Amino acid sequence: MIGARAERLTPAERIGCVVRGERADRIAYFLNAGLHGAGLVGASIRELFGRADLAVEGALAVQQRLGNDLVTSFTHAAGEVEAFGGEAIYFDDGPPNAGAPPLTAASLGALTAPSLAHPALAIRLEVTRALVARVDGRIPVVGALVAPFSLPAMQLGLPAWFDLLHDAPREAERLLAVNVEHCVAFGRAQLAAGASVILAFEPLASPTMTSRPLFRALGLPALRRMLAGLGGPCGVSTASAPILGVARELADAGAALLYASEGDDLAAVGRAAGDRAAVLGNLNGVAMRGWSADDVDREVRALVARHRGGRPVIVAEHHGEIPLQVPFETLVRLAEGLRRYGGLDGDADA
Amino acid sequence: MAAPAVSDEAIAAFEEALVDADPAGAKRQLQALPGWSVAQLADGLVVPAFDRLGGAFERGEVALSQLYIASRVCETLLDELRSGARPSDAPRPRLGVAVLEDHHVLGKRILLSVLRAAGHTPIDLGHGLGAEALARRAREERLEVLLVSVLMLRSALRVKELVAMLARDGGPMLPVLVGGAPFRLDPKLADEVHASGWGRSATDALRLVAEVVDDWAGVP
Numbered sequence: 001m002i003g004a005r006a007e008r009l010t011p012a013e014r015i016g017c018v019v020r021g022e023r024a025d026r027i028a029y030f031l032n033a034g035l036h037g038a039g040l041v042g043a044s045i046r047e048l049f050g051r052a053d054l055a056v057e058g059a060l061a062v063q064q065r066l067g068n069d070l071v072t073s074f075t076h077a078a079g080e081v082e083a084f085g086g087e088a089i090y091f092d093d094g095p096p097n098a099g100a101p102p103l104t105a106a107s108l109g110a111l112t113a114p115s116l117a118h119p120a121l122a123i124r125l126e127v128t129r130a131l132v133a134r135v136d137g138r139i140p141v142v143g144a145l146v147a148p149f150s151l152p153a154m155q156l157g158l159p160a161w162f163d164l165l166h167d168a169p170r171e172a173e174r175l176l177a178v179n180v181e182h183c184v185a186f187g188r189a190q191l192a193a194g195a196s197v198i199l200a201f202e203p204l205a206s207p208t209m210t211s212r213p214l215f216r217a218l219g220l221p222a223l224r225r226m227l228a229g230l231g232g233p234c235g236v237s238t239a240s241a242p243i244l245g246v247a248r249e250l251a252d253a254g255a256a257l258l259y260a261s262e263g264d265d266l267a268a269v270g271r272a273a274g275d276r277a278a279v280l281g282n283l284n285g286v287a288m289r290g291w292s293a294d295d296v297d298r299e300v301r302a303l304v305a306r307h308r309g310g311r312p313v314i315v316a317e318h319h320g321e322i323p324l325q326v327p328f329e330t331l332v333r334l335a336e337g338l339r340r341y342g343g344l345d346g347d348a349d350a
Numbered sequence: 351m352a353a354p355a356v357s358d359e360a361i362a363a364f365e366e367a368l369v370d371a372d373p374a375g376a377k378r379q380l381q382a383l384p385g386w387s388v389a390q391l392a393d394g395l396v397v398p399a400f401d402r403l404g405g406a407f408e409r410g411e412v413a414l415s416q417l418y419i420a421s422r423v424c425e426t427l428l429d430e431l432r433s434g435a436r437p438s439d440a441p442r443p444r445l446g447v448a449v450l451e452d453h454h455v456l457g458k459r460i461l462l463s464v465l466r467a468a469g470h471t472p473i474d475l476g477h478g479l480g481a482e483a484l485a486r487r488a489r490e491e492r493l494e495v496l497l498v499s500v501l502m503l504r505s506a507l508r509v510k511e512l513v514a515m516l517a518r519d520g521g522p523m524l525p526v527l528v529g530g531a532p533f534r535l536d537p538k539l540a541d542e543v544h545a546s547g548w549g550r551s552a553t554d555a556l557r558l559v560a561e562v563v564d565d566w567a568g569v570p
Contacts, residue, residue, distance in 0.1 A: 089453070094504030099453055099478075158456040162418050166371055208407075210415040240535065242410065262535070286503055286535040323503045 002067035011069035027342035030070040030316040046090040049075040052126040073128040074144035081154035083114035101157040113182040132194030143190030147202035148179035149219035176222040184229035191232040206241030227254040240319040247272035280314035300337030368420035392469040404553030421463035443494040449477035457499035460552035485515035506532035509543040
């Protein structure tokens with residue numbers, strides 16, 4: 001198990017270096033293969049995400065085998081819309097998908113933030129607490145939530161959300177207010193459970209997803225209120241959509257981490273953020289599916305060449321989870337390569 | 351009858367009104383071509399404007415939200431003009447649009463609006479359909495082109511089953527055109543699942559459908 005091998009720094013120390021902009025012993029990485037955890041603990045994906053003990057064992061099994069520098073209590077985004085009355089549809093070979101949107105524009109007037117005792121939220125807090133206890137400060141635990149401006153994509157469906165944003169912005173603001181309240185409460189609870197940082201999935205923050213006037217008028221203020229309300233560090237992921245064009249605004253709003261897409265230049269994202277936020281990304285999980293051993297080696301060398309010498313980053317799959325169709329052996333080879341060739345002192349075995 | 355030529359300035363002005371979600375501005379551009387039939391407006395103004403919008407989306411100059419609102423505005427305007435007008439006698443393939451397995455319908459909604467605005471009459475086959483159910487619906491509807499939108503990788507991989515099922519039932523070859531995030535993230539994926547073509551955005555569908563029609567007609 002790669003994660004059991006001794007190294008000069010612990011993952012927490014290494015991530016600390018990245019956050020402070022200091023050079024560590026090697027490139028930090030987070031091969032976020034949560035779905036693969038099901039196979040590692042002999043469970044289905046429904047069982048893995050439905051039982052806190054299995055979710056914890058799955059997350060730790062992935063960390064142990066790949067030696068990730070982060071571990072996450074995140075299970076599936078669809079779980080958060082369950083708390084608003086939606087459903088998660090499970091599959092054997094992929095992440096749960098959000099079912100039919102539970103809300104309509106007409107139902108928003110009576111909407112309130114869900115209780116954190118809702119099973120879909122409570123299990124995430126339980127997983128966070130258990131992971132924190134198990135890693136004992138050695139590995140940062142990443143909490144997660146779907147951010148206020150993007151949550152309506154599952155609550156209402158994206159067409160209805162875009163309709164509301166354009167046709168009834170005041171109604172949209174009402175939904176955003178409820179979502180900010182929910183995100184602050186859920187994020188604070190994860191931090192209180194011991195999460196080192198919260199990762200907020202906000203794909204609609206990307207300039208490729210919503211027009212800048214729309215985002216600046218409605219999305220950014222909501223995100224800013226959420227970040228201010230959390231009382232702890234929070235990163236923003238645009239879930240494989242480009243982040244560069246909004247990096248400065250996210251950093252201005254207080255984002256501590258920026259999760260970049262495959263198409264983003266991580267160094268440019270860091271510069272745009274004025275080096276106020278740590279940057280992670282930008283591996284393409286869908287493309288990884290077909291990587292041969294040679295492809296993995298080539299990618300590792302290219303990654304190392306790109307990131308040696310610059311401000312340190314965390315290498316991670318850009319969408320938030322690596323597809324189950326990527327062979328686990330590919331990830332093991334990738335992790336081994338990053339450890340072998342990823343020294344940041346300039347004279348490593350590259 | 352073929353559409354007369356429209357100036358680049360007129361197309362750009364129409365595109366700008368769509369991007370700005372300005373129905374009145376878009377309507378003025380249509381009204382600036384008096385005497386044109388709806389089919390001529392569709393071919394001469396709407397299709398080129400969406401072609402430009404698709405390019406702008408690919409370059410990151412136009413956001414998905416703008417593409418959606420543009421398609422909605424355009425569909426509404428063209429529907430207004432069509433009400434009471436004689437249907438176009440231009441040959442149009444029988445199109446079906448569906449979301450395979452997933453429940454995220456934005457891509458399908460844009461696709462339907464763009465196709466309708468361009469003068470097609472696509473059949474909305476729904477979302478959350480499995481490969482078998484979709485293959486059955488496609489044959490029941492006697493489709494000539496099937497357009498499939500997906501969000502998740504696992505759904506994209508199901509296209510291969512869909513194509514195999516359509517081939518197995520012995521009917522005429524049904525072109526399956528695909529789109530969605532997995533195909534953008536891995537441009538080789540469309541070939542892997544034996545799709546007939548793929549588009550980066552819904553506006554690419556107009557070109558892809560036109561290519562299929564041209565193939566039928568033997569036009570090089």
